[in-house]
Amino acid sequence: MMKNIGIIIELDNGKIKETNFGMITLARAKDTELFAVVMDADAASVKEDLELFGITKIVEVCLSKDQQANPVVRAKVIINVIKAYNICAVFGLSTATGKDLLPRIAAFLEASLVMDCYAVDLEQNLVKTSQYSGKTIATIKVTGDVLVFGVRPNAVEPVKAQASARIVKLKLDESNLVAKGFRVIKTSEVDESTNINLVEADVIIAGGRGMKNGDNFTILSKCAEKLNAAVGASRVAVDAGWVPYSMQVGQTGEKVSPMVYIACGISGSVQHFAGMKTSGMVIAINTDGNASIMSNCDYYVKADALEIIPELIKHLEND
Amino acid sequence: MQIYICVKHVPDSAANITIVEKNRIDENLTFLLNPYDEHAVTEAVRIKDNLPDSEIVAVCLGKDDAEKTLRSAMAMGADRGLLIASDKNHDSIETAQALKAAIEQDGNPGLIFTGKESIDAEGMQTMFRIGALLDLPVATNVVNLDIEAGRAVVDCALSGGTANTYELSLPCVIGAGRGLNTPRYPTFPDVVKSKKKPVKKIAFYDLKIEPSKAGMKIVELEPLLQKREPKEIKGDAGEVAKKILRILKDEARVI
Incomplete structure (x- = not known):
């Protein structure tokens, strides 16, 4: 039997985020019809991109700016979509936005939910995620x-899996969208041109104790700019007040899976690994050859990152 | 105001995990109060400082030894504990139902806290399920909280150091994030005092939770193995930089 799958598309200033395509690829399965839900843009503007990855229906929902900003309203919109199109599985990204949206949907519907998953089998309803600080796969x-x-x-x-998609507009009953006791006062606009999202970055350059102070993180920022990377930090750097909590990678910070993770002056505690062990390639730069990260990476350099990174910046500039 | 804090008894993140019977961990290791819950307790204590008539109740669904985690929460400032005792592991649907039932049976919550996630199951959803069951507004990853005139104004952290600000009517459910405060670690007298604070034990089965149609059941746990084989990049700073650049270009293909 054909299953209808809903995919919540995350946009950034009207543009479709690259990470959506991996999610669509994951959701694609035999005997499924893929419905993309677009809440923040004209469906027509993202149609070609979505078709390229196999979406066949695009549900366009028109919301006011206020409604768009309210995660409770957004959750209720998705519930309307689920009911209108008989959707049996909903996929969204485990980003900051997703963490404030997907559990709301699951809670309102008393539906099952697994966050931060990386494999889904819709025939047997099995899903894989990591647990216990990245030490196990469940x-x-x-x-x-x-x-x-x-x-x-x-x-x-x-x-890619080229398809052709039809745009469907869902008329919403406003009385279904009430966010009881929940009002948005202010939303912050993230300027992606200067601030690459840590969890979605292809490359992350992160600093730890070896950075010695907050000022030295500007070296990492400069290198990150050249590499189109995001800057991360270990708990030590965050607790010392060198950089904000939001930059922390690890157990109690962000869990990231970039293609390349460059660890500068990070020893590599179990808790730090919990946040970055699913990275593609790990390059560690540390003066201490015995630091645990040095035996658990792809490349290591026994040196001071404060000497290596400025050189790397120079080479990137001349490249 | 009665402030309820839902806490979880979790394995120490530094502990080695051994898998037994395919889908469980060997629980013979150190368990402690979930780190995010420490922020929740600390925040509740801060609120109580301003509203001295408040009572802070720590609630935990767990096995008998989870009482230790309730004692930790009480050492940090909770006034009493509620242990919902169960021999089984429960998914977040059952957990939320049990916490809701125990809280409703116990009192009249003005505010309910959880941590933004537990560091063992990393489900990130129990606060929303409690909110939905009690029909209360919910905010998670809260890094700033102001209680004023019957409402809560919260900052919820996004990536890149930014935050959204929401207003929630009271009572509400708050998932404490890491930037909310600096946990107030107990002194020795606090620990001694916490041993005298009351813990009420309720059996999970006495709460008569209706089985849900939905569920999440762990069928298999496997260790996540690292297969990295470290290779050294040697040379002076310039040479190393050049080699890194080549690796980024030719091998990782990110440039």
């Missing part, structure tokens, strides 16, 4: 009428 059997999945950004390589 295979979870999910049950219920509707299944909700939060997909780890960058965890799945996008694979």
Whole structure:
């Protein structure tokens, strides 16, 4: 039997984020019809991109600016879409936005939800995610009428599967969209041109104790700019007040899976690995050859990152 | 105001995990209060400082030894504990139902806290499920909280150091994030005092939770193995930089 799958598309200033394509690739399965839900843009403007990855229906939802900013309203919109198109599985990204949206949907519907997953089998309803600080992989059997999945950004390589899509406009009953006791006062606009999202970055350059102070992080920022990378930090750097909490990678920070993770002056505690062990390639730069990260990486340099990174910047500039 | 804090008894993140019977961990290791819950307790204590009539109740669904985590929460400032005792592991649907039932049976919440996630199951959803069951507004990854005139104004952290600000009517459910405060670690007298604070034990089965149609069941746990084989990049700073650049270009293909 044909299953209808809903995919919540995340946009950034009207543009479709690259990480959506990996999610669509993950959701694609035999005997499924893929419905993309677009809440923040004209469906027509993203149609070609979505068709390239196999979307056949695009549900366009028109919301006011206020409604767009309200995660409770957004969750209720998705519930309307689920009911209108008989959707049995919903996929969204496990980003900051997704973490505030997908659990709301699952909670309102009393549906199952697995966040931060990287493999889904819709025939057997099995899903894989990491648990215990990245030390184990859990295979979870999910049950219920509707299944909700939060997909780890960058965890799945996008694979094209050209299709042709039809745009459908969903008329919403405003009385279904009330956010009881929840009002948006202010939303912050992230300027992606200067601030690459840590969890979605292809390359991350992160600093730890070896950075010695907050000022030295500007060296990492400069290198990140050249590499189109995001800057991360270990807990030590965050606790010392050198950089904000939001830059922390690890157990109690962000969990990231970039293609390349460059660790500068980071020893590599179990808790730090919990946040970055699913990275593609790990390059460690540390003066201490015995630091645990040095035996758990792809490349290591026994040197001071404060000497290596400025050289790397020079080479990138001359490249 | 009665402030309820839902806490979880979790394995120490530094502990080695051994898998037994295919889908469980060997629980013979150190368990402690979930780190995000420490922020929740600390915040509740801060609120109580301003509203001295408040009572802070720590609630935990767990096995008998989870009482230790309730004692930690009480050492940090919770007034009493509620242990929902169960021999089984529960998914977040059952957990939220049990926490809701225990809280409703116990009192009249003005505010309910959880951590933004537990560091073992990393589900990130229990606060929303409690909110939905009690029909209360929910905010998660809260890094700033102001309680004023019957409402809560919260900053919820996004990536890149930015935050959204929401207003929630009270009562509401708050998932504490890491930037919310600096946990107030107990002194020795705090620990001694916490041993005298009351813990009420309720059996999970006495809460008569209706089984849900939906569920999440762990069928298999496997260790996540590292297969990295480190290779050294040698040379002076310039040479190393040149080699890194080549690796980024030719091998990783990110440039």
